[in-house]
Amino acid sequence: MADKIKVLISEEDVDAKIRELGKQISKDYEGKEIHLICVLKGGIYITTELSKRITVPVSLDFMSVSSYGDATESSGRVKIVKDLDDPIEGKDVLIVEDIIDSGRTLRNLVDLLSTRSPKSIKICTLLDKPERRVVEVPVDYVGFNIPDEFVIGYGLDYAQKYRNLPFIGVVEQ
């Protein structure tokens, strides 16, 4: 049976917010270059859209980490599935995520990448669930703060489905 999906944040609102984030980031990094790191798989949609709205020079790399698998709760462990292709030494790194939930994925990632001598590391996330935080993460750019609900769309999956929805939704049980 098809799942019933409720829209939480519309396509128009997501698009407008990403444009806004791109504008702010372009202003904050004026005169610099940004090395964007997309956290696969969830971060892919926001990364591509956001990068199109950034007006300073951008380079792009991908990292794949996984803590959820097909479950709806973080296992607490973060596995590196694919490392970056390029060194980040001396670069202004901006990590791009779809969501921060417990904070474990980004905490682990920031700790790991910090050992590689980047010039700076900042974080941009489309969604944040502050109520769910288990470990502290310094978040620089947030699209939307959302309540403690399991969301899908715009990169976010439920058992690997629904990443391709152009809005943020909730599966109604």
Ligand SMILES: O=P(O)(O)OC[C@H]1O[C@H](OP(=O)(O)OP(=O)(O)O)[C@H](O)[C@@H]1O
């Ligand atoms: O703050 P946390 O509790 O760590 O949760 C957030 C992370 O969980 C999801 O990724 P997931 O590990 O499910 O992999 P995916 O991006 O490939 O779906 C999401 O895309 C974030 O990366």
Ligand code: HPA
């Ligand atoms: O709410 C969520 N939805 C999908 N994946 C997730 N990973 C962390 N939180 C979520």
Ligand SMILES: [Mg+2]
């Ligand atoms: Mg992810």
